[in-house]
Structures are given as C-alpha cells and as structure tokens.
Amino acid sequence: MKGLKAFLKGVGLKNVRPTVYAWFFNFFFSLFIYLGYYWVFAGAAGKTRIAADVAGEIGIFTFLADISQNSGTSLSLLFSLAIMAAVLFFLVSIFVSGGIYSVLVGDERTTFSNLIASSVENFFSMLKIFLVNILNWVAALIIPGILLFLFLKIESLSLNETALQIFTYIWTAITLPVFAFAVAIYDLSRIFKLKEDKNVFYSLKKAIAFVFSNKLNLVAVFLMYAVSLLVLFLIYAIFNHFLEDLLYVFFLFMIYQGFILVRYFLKVVVMRAEIQLTEITG
Numbered sequence: 001m002k003g004l005k006a007f008l009k010g011v012g013l014k015n016v017r018p019t020v021y022a023w024f025f026n027f028f029f030s031l032f033i034y035l036g037y038y039w040v041f042a043g044a045a046g047k048t049r050i051a052a053d054v055a056g057e058i059g060i061f062t063f064l065a066d067i068s069q070n071s072g073t074s075l076s077l078l079f080s081l082a083i084m085a086a087v088l089f090f091l092v093s094i095f096v097s098g099g100i101y102s103v104l105v106g107d108e109r110t111t112f113s114n115l116i117a118s119s120v121e122n123f124f125s126m127l128k129i130f131l132v133n134i135l136n137w138v139a140a141l142i143i144p145g146i147l148l149f150l151f152l153k154i155e156s157l158s159l160n161e162t163a164l165q166i167f168t169y170i171w172t173a174i175t176l177p178v179f180a181f182a183v184a185i186y187d188l189s190r191i192f193k194l195k196e197d198k199n200v201f202y203s204l205k206k207a208i209a210f211v212f213s214n215k216l217n218l219v220a221v222f223l224m225y226a227v228s229l230l231v232l233f234l235i236y237a238i239f240n241h242f243l244e245d246l247l248y249v250f251f252l253f254m255i256y257q258g259f260i261l262v263r264y265f266l267k268v269v270v271m272r273a274e275i276q277l278t279e280i281t282g
Contacts, residue, residue, distance in 0.1 A: 002280060003220025003273070010272035017110040018100045019265040025096045026264070027257070029089065090130070095119045098126035098190070100268065104275055105194045122194065129193050132200040133186045136208075140182035144175040177219075184211045184218045187274050195278070214281055221273045228266050232259060 099119025103110055108118070151167050188207035193200065211218060236259045 001217065001220050002277065003214075003217035004224065006217070006273040006276040006280070007221050007224040007269060009276055010269040012272075014110060015265050015268040015272070017112065018103065018115065018268045018271075019261060021112060021115045022096050022100065022264045022267070023257075023261050025092055026260070029092050091127075094126050094130050095123050097271075098122040101126075101190050101271060101275075102194050104268075104272055105191060125193060125200075126190060128200045129186075129190050129203060132204050133189060136182050136185050136189075136204065140178050143178060144171065147171055147174065180222050181211055181215075181218070184222070184274070187271070188278070191275055191278055210278065210281075214277060217277055217281065218274075221270060221277070225266060225270050229263065232262055232266070235259075 096119060099115045099117075099122065102108075102118035102122045103115055108114055148171065151171075185204070185207045188210050189200070189203045192198075192206045192210075193203040196203070196206075236256075239255060
C-alpha cells in the first residue's frame with residue numbers, strides 16, 4: 001500500500017534537525033507559559049485558604065474558585081491568560097510547521113538557519129491557510145455535533161448509563177476518522193500552497209479533492225502514526241512507573257523531553273509521508 005510505503009520511507013536521519021527545531025520552540029514556549037502561570041497562581045494562592053491550611057488533594061475548580069474569592073486575581077484574568085496562551089500556541093505552531101513543511105516540500109537542506117528563514121518567509125501564507133481551514137474544522141464538527149445534540153435531546157437515552165456508554169463508543173468511532181480527515185485536509189492544503197503558490201481557497205479545494213481520492217493511503221499513514229504514538233505512550237508509562245521513585249525530578253524531566261522529541265520525530269515522518277503521497281499519486 002502506498003500509504004504504508006510513504007510512512008516507512010519518511011523515517012530517516014533527515015528528520016532529526018526538523019525534530020529538534022520543533023522541540024526547541026515547544027520547550028521554550030512551554031517554559032514561558034509555565035513560568036507565567038506559576039507566578040500568577042503562586043502570587044494568588046499565597047493569600048488563599050487552600051495555600052494556608054487545607055491539606056489533601058484539591059480539585060482545579062475549587063482551587064480557582066478559592067483564588068477568585070480570596071485574592072485580587074479574578075477568574076476573568078486567568079481565562080484571558082489562557083486565551084492568550086492558546087493564541088500564542090497556534091501562532092508558534094503555524095510558524096514552526098510552516099518552516100518545516102517548506103523545507104521538506106522543496107527538499108532543501110534542514111539547517112536551523114534555513115528552517116528559521118523558511119518559517120519567517122512562509123508565516124503569513126501559512127496563517128492564511130490556517131484561517132481558511134476554519135471552514136474545514138467547522139465542517140468536521142457538524143456530524144459529531146448533530147449526533148451529540150440528538151443524543152442529549154433524548155432524555156431517556158442521555159440518562160441511561162448503558163446507552164451513554166454505547167453512544168460514547170459509537171460517537172468516538174465516528175468522530176476520530178472525521179477529525180483525522182480534517183487534519184489531513186489542513187496538512188495537504190499547506191503542502192499544495194507551498195508547492196504551487198496559488199491562493200488559499202485553491203489550496204484548500206485541491207487538498208479536499210486529494211484527501212477524498214486517497215482515503216486509504218492517508219488512513220494507512222495516520223494509523224501507523226497512531227500505533228507509533230500508542231507504543232511510545234506505553235513505553236513512557238512503563239519507564240515512568242518504574243523510575244519515578246529512583247530518579248531525581250531533573251532526570252525524569254530529561255527522559256520526558258526525550259519522549260517529546262520522539263513524538264515530534266514521528267510527526268515529521270507524517271509530514272514527509274504526506275508530501276511523498278502527493279508526488280507518487282499526483
């Protein structure tokens with residue numbers, strides 16, 4: 001199958017630099033967000049009942065409510081920070097992935113200077129692709145949204161535990177493929193934009209046509225990616241279980257970052273597989 005071959009062909013040492021490039025931005029962005037929220041929460045929690053005299057595990061909603069009531073920090077500020085963090089995350093993601101896709105599409109050298117230059121050069125076109133793909137995400141939400149609405153509307157079903165469990169399995173089985181195809185359309189629209197440099201609507205239209213004419217190949221690529229992530233998660237869970245009492249926090253953190261690197265490596269493999277499919281299937 002072409003999808004399986006494309007995925008396996010995407011594995012290679014050429015992925016290392018794009019992987020480190022993506023990890024680098026993720027690490028410092030995460031560190032920036034973590035420290036920012038830590039200072040906000042630490043300053044607010046220092047004046048709360050929870051920080052003062054409540055022992056045991058505290059739920060996040062209880063924690064936020066207590067901060068809101070007993071400090072000058074309002075929940076609106078915290079939610080505003082969360083929205084700002086989400087916007088920054090999407091912008092960083094668009095910047096980084098745009099550079100990686102550009103270098104891979106052009107089969108250029110994967111030096112860090114080249115990756116950064118490509119990210120800067122293609123940022124605004126990739127931002128436009130992201131914005132036009134809002135239509136794609138909205139369309140992907142329609143079927144799962146209608147099913148969820150109808151189920152919740154029927155009170156006799158939504159209050160039945162067995163029916164709820166069955167619906168959850170069915171809904172998940174339908175939603176995952178729908179969103180997988182939406183992700184594929186987003187990825188392919190970026191690839192076609194970089195390959196042909198036409199307007200964003202043309203790129204989106206061509207991506208939709210390509211995805212639906214290569215469904216099995218793309219399913220194979222994403223299935224291999226999902227299986228790889230599952231194996232990675234299981235390995236991480238085993239390491240975390242056996243080593244959390246033996247290693248210092250610093251070493252556990254380094255091991256965790258190693259798994260993050262592997263996850264980004266697998267994502268670059270998917271990027272290369274998608275590009276490979278556009279070349280061998282037309």
